[in-house]
Amino acid sequence: MSILVNKETRLLVQGFTGSQGTLHSEQSIEYGTNIVGGVTPGKGGQTHLNRPVFNTVQDAIKEEEPNASIIFVPAKFCKDSILESAEAGIKLIVCITEGVPTIDMLEVKKRVDALGVRLIGPNCPGVITPGEAKLGIMPGNIHKPGSIGIISRSGTLTYEAVKQTTDLGFGQSSCVGIGGDPIPGSSFIDMLKLFEDDDQTKAIVMVGEIGGNAEESAAEFIQSNVTKPVISYIAGQTAPAGKRMGHAGAIIAGGKGTAEDKIKKLRESGVHIADNLVSIGSKVSEILKS
Amino acid sequence: MNLHEYQGKFLFAQYNLPVSKGKVIFNASDAEDACNEIGGSKWVVKAQVHAGGRGKAGGVELIDSAELATKFAEKWLGKRLVTYQTDENGQLVNSILIEECTDISKELYLSAVIDRDSQKIVFIGSSEGGVNIEDVAKNSPEKIIYQGIDLDNLNNQEDAISIAKVLRLDDVQTKQFIPMIENLLRLFVEKDLCLLEINPLVINKNGDLHCLDAKINIDSNALYRQPDLQEMYDETQEDPQEAEAAKSDLSYVSLDGNIGCMVNGAGLAMGTMDTIKFFGGNPANFLDVGGTATQERVTKAFKIILKDPEVKVVLVNIFGGIVRCDLIAEGVVAAIKEVDIKIPVVVRLEGNNADLGANILSEANISIHSINDLEEAANKAVELAK
Numbered sequence: 222m223s224i225l226v227n228k229e230t231r232l233l234v235q236g237f238t239g240s241q242g243t244l245h246s247e248q249s250i251e252y253g254t255n256i257v258g259g260v261t262p263g264k265g266g267q268t269h270l271n272r273p274v275f276n277t278v279q280d281a282i283k284e285e286e287p288n289a290s291i292i293f294v295p296a297k298f299c300k301d302s303i304l305e306s307a308e309a310g311i312k313l314i315v316c317i318t319e320g321v322p323t324i325d326m327l328e329v330k331k332r333v334d335a336l337g338v339r340l341i342g343p344n345c346p347g348v349i350t351p352g353e354a355k356l357g358i359m360p361g362n363i364h365k366p367g368s369i370g371i372i373s374r375s376g377t378l379t380y381e382a383v384k385q386t387t388d389l390g391f392g393q394s395s396c397v398g399i400g401g402d403p404i405p406g407s408s409f410i411d412m413l414k415l416f417e418d419d420d421q422t423k424a425i426v427m428v429g430e431i432g433g434n435a436e437e438s439a440a441e442f443i444q445s446n447v448t449k450p451v452i453s454y455i456a457g458q459t460a461p462a463g464k465r466m467g468h469a470g471a472i473i474a475g476g477k478g479t480a481e482d483k484i485k486k487l488r489e490s491g492v493h494i495a496d497n498l499v500s501i502g503s504k505v506s507e508i509l510k511s
Numbered sequence: 512m513n514l515h516e517y518q519g520k521f522l523f524a525q526y527n528l529p530v531s532k533g534k535v536i537f538n539a540s541d542a543e544d545a546c547n548e549i550g551g552s553k554w555v556v557k558a559q560v561h562a563g564g565r566g567k568a569g570g571v572e573l574i575d576s577a578e579l580a581t582k583f584a585e586k587w588l589g590k591r592l593v594t595y596q597t598d599e600n601g602q603l604v605n606s607i608l609i610e611e612c613t614d615i616s617k618e619l620y621l622s623a624v625i626d627r628d629s630q631k632i633v634f635i636g637s638s639e640g641g642v643n644i645e646d647v648a649k650n651s652p653e654k655i656i657y658q659g660i661d662l663d664n665l666n667n668q669e670d671a672i673s674i675a676k677v678l679r680l681d682d683v684q685t686k687q688f689i690p691m692i693e694n695l696l697r698l699f700v701e702k703d704l705c706l707l708e709i710n711p712l713v714i715n716k717n718g719d720l721h722c723l724d725a726k727i728n729i730d731s732n733a734l735y736r737q738p739d740l741q742e743m744y745d746e747t748q749e750d751p752q753e754a755e756a757a758k759s760d761l762s763y764v765s766l767d768g769n770i771g772c773m774v775n776g777a778g779l780a781m782g783t784m785d786t787i788k789f790f791g792g793n794p795a796n797f798l799d800v801g802g803t804a805t806q807e808r809v810t811k812a813f814k815i816i817l818k819d820p821e822v823k824v825v826l827v828n829i830f831g832g833i834v835r836c837d838l839i840a841e842g843v844v845a846a847i848k849e850v851d852i853k854i855p856v857v858v859r860l861e862g863n864n865a866d867l868g869a870n871i872l873s874e875a876n877i878s879i880h881s882i883n884d885l886e887e888a889a890n891k892a893v894e895l896a897k
Contacts, residue, residue: 297735321732322733323625324700327630327631327632327662328662330630331630360862360863375776375779377779378776378782380830380862381861381885384861384862401777403625430778433627434627456785457785458785459781459784459785460764461766464764464797466780466797467778471777476645498782499786499884
């Protein structure tokens with residue numbers, strides 16, 4: 222098994238014909254992802270990357286029956302694109318775009334929750350189940366089918382964790398970038414639940430960073446609900462307070478959201494801490510072999 | 512993006528929130544006219560900087576003659592105000608807000624933020640105003656209310672009444688408070704705010720509510736649809752290197768150390784800083800060069816990093832995802848030649864075509880330490896910075 226995506230995933234690309242949509246769709250198709258078509262308003266009826274283009278998600282659903290969508294449209298159109306997909310009946314939406322206004326996300330999050338739609342992102346690398354489907358911008362070749370579930374707020378940090386677990390031979394069940402924004406569609410907890418229930422996953426790597434208290438909430442959840450070992454790395458131990466570190470959500474505000482607090486809470490909850498970026502893989506190894 | 516107090520109050524006035532009659536001046540010679548225009552015989556003069564703690568630092572004064580307003584403006588305009596919230600260099604004062612004087616009978620606290628936990632806009636209110644709210648939260652949490660707002664129901668009077676109770680408002684003030692909360696919410700949503708703080712919100716001698724301060728932070732991601740707010744950006748309040756980086760769409764934060772960092776991805780950039788620290792060094796900056804790391808962006812990034820005279824070595828850490836490492840390596844080599852860098856550069860490339868990238872770096876005939884392993888690369892940078 223795996224989580225969220227697999228060979229059965231029939232993917233629709235929103236913003237299919239744009240430069241980002243094209244580049245990453247090509248890579249995903251090459252990886253073996255079943256992209257059934259795309260949406261670009263005004264270009265319905267055309268063919269792109271040998272796949273049909275539709276004007277609306279609704280049209281695409283009628284013809285191709287996609288069960289997931291990925292969004293590459295510019296930030297100002299993301300709210301409408303997510304809602305269009307959610308309201309048309311797509312149950313898994315991955316939004317890659319960075320820079321979506323937070324007020325938009327407050328509205329979107331409420332709506333997708335009410336509709337029972339799972340949203341990953343925005344501002345994320347996407348989701349991959351190695352060897353089956355790649356819904357995102359991550360480099361496919363560093364992944365390997367295996368036993369580690371990876372959840373992260375950051376793109377390139379996820380790649381580090383992936384590379385290290387691949388090099389050590391563990392591989393990954395699935396990897397999910399939940400994104401670096403203050404209001405993400407899915408939380409660490411949402412993904413922890415899925416990995417806990419997934420037979421293929423033997424251990425979970427959770428890569429967090431400063432800002433907010435998603436890691437603290439996850440720690441509490443892990444303590445009482447997760448039986449599998451969780452290994453965590455938290456970025457931003459040297460970040461100054463009050464400064465936004467690239468990601469919209471990565472900011473220590475009012476003394477809250479420091480790496481130190483998060484690490485303390487995670488440790489207290491039984492999570493194994495990789496005390497530095499280069500030792501994520503070796504920590505996994507240490508825990509699984511003990 | 513932060514606003515100045517006078518800009519925040521301008522927005523407050525647009526949303527029918529009670530603010531003092533006032534005028535902002537940029538030249539000391541305008542102070543007297545401003546006082547006369549406002550009228551009365553007592554004024555408050557406030558230095559405008561993006562930092563709190565201005566009063567204690569001498570940046571706010573009560574005056575009773577227009578001449579004193581001129582003197583205050585002469586004293587502060589063009590100078591830097593150092594408060595407990597700024598660094599030791601302080602913030603440049605380039606405007607002064609002159610306001611009519613308000614007789615205060617009680618100081619309260621009111622703010623609104625986007626709460627990441629409940630995924631709602633939350634109002635924070637307290638009967639203790641004019642002080643640091645974090646201290647109140649610590650010492651007397653019973654005096655604070657956190658009221659989440661349902662965005663589908665912006666005219667919900669019950670929320671306002673709940674807050675009013677904690678603020679211990681009387682019936683008349685509560686009647687003023689209900690539309691006030693409504694207007695603040697409209698402002699928050701329509702102008703894409705991240706934070707709105709009125710500290711203090713006061714009850715004046717007439718028993719009326721009055722906004723004595725205004726602190727506003729706007730969601731930078733939404734500035735594209737807030738052109739009037741975008742114009743309020745004051746570059747002088749930002750770190751000059753950070754402001755320049757922002758112009759090139761690079762995310763940069765300066766730090767105290769001497770190892771310059773150039774990394775793709777915000778998370779990895781933080782992780783790289785931490786790794787340097789872990790191995791005994793000190794990072795000079797956070798810099799996310801972005802996913803593409805083209806020659807142009809790398810060149811700009813080097814220029815920004817090298818403006819910091821403390822930097823003794825630069826560590827470039829790129830995880831080539833979609834972008835191939837050989838292309839990145841070519842960009843790095845060209846950038847180093849163009850910028851004519853005199854200090855050592857350690858480059859770690861990982862991901863797609865990392866080997867090809869390493870070859871390009873080592874054959875480039877410039878002084879680059881090409882190290883594939885991050886731990887080794889960080890250690891090398893630490894050693895070179897000593």
